[in-house]
Amino acid sequence: MQELPVHQRADAVSSLVYEANARVRDPVYGCVGAISYLQNQVSELQMQLAVAQAEILCIQMQHEPIVMPNQEIMDLDHKSYLLHNELPQFLNFGSSSNVIHDSLKIENIFGHDMVS
Template sequence: MRFKMGGGPCASCKLLRRRCSKDCIFAPYFPPDDPHKFAMVHKVFGASNVSKMLQEVPVHQRADAVSSLVYEANARIRDPVYGCVGAISYLQNEVSRLQTQLAVAEAEILMCIDQMQHQVQPGTEPPPQPPQSDHDKSLLLASSHDVSLCDFQNCHSFAATSVSYHVMQDPFKRESIWY
């Protein structure tokens, strides 16, 4: 399985200025038309270390290993201290922040539904009230005449379950990625 184009040296052999042998471990993964890929990996890990890593990985997993090395090298070049761990940490914090926002929004919905439930009595129409804000207008649209109290209770139950799920999970409690 050779990926060399036109018989020239692979990107690693070209960068290292050596002759590309027939059994070059880099050739299938670092084609000559993408020299930047190997340059990044070489800069972060070194050609000798990459060669050792690839030799330790089964042949059918080497392409994935090279993809991981390229990703980590790119992340290390962008952030020399944390590399891809910095990106993972950032994304975990973003997920936590968004879970908190979602829990707050669901709690607000729950309070609005609770308020609407107390205003609407079974078998009666709610008294017309002029909307005071866009938020109130959307709530009035949700409480149109064809919605029954049963629908409010189902919605209330769903919102309560959803809010309790997000509130019970501590969104800021994460297992440490540092050992």
């Protein structure tokens, strides 16, 4: 602590207290467990968003007329490209949640409600 500049010491103490509280709740993973859980949640939500966008795109493509001006064809080609190239990346994402305990998902984590 003494090696840190004075203006950074309060943040350092706060971080140490936060990690200590995290270790009380999860002695093995501490803050890393909470971070992994949140990253997994973000990945799941990104996948859900990609699926919803793909569904919207499919519905839009079903309602578009057969004969289109060149600009609309280019837009459709771009949408088709996204559907076939971007969506699979979201659907095949790797899960980094192996280190997360199920109890971490349910309980109140370090003063923040985590709802799974």
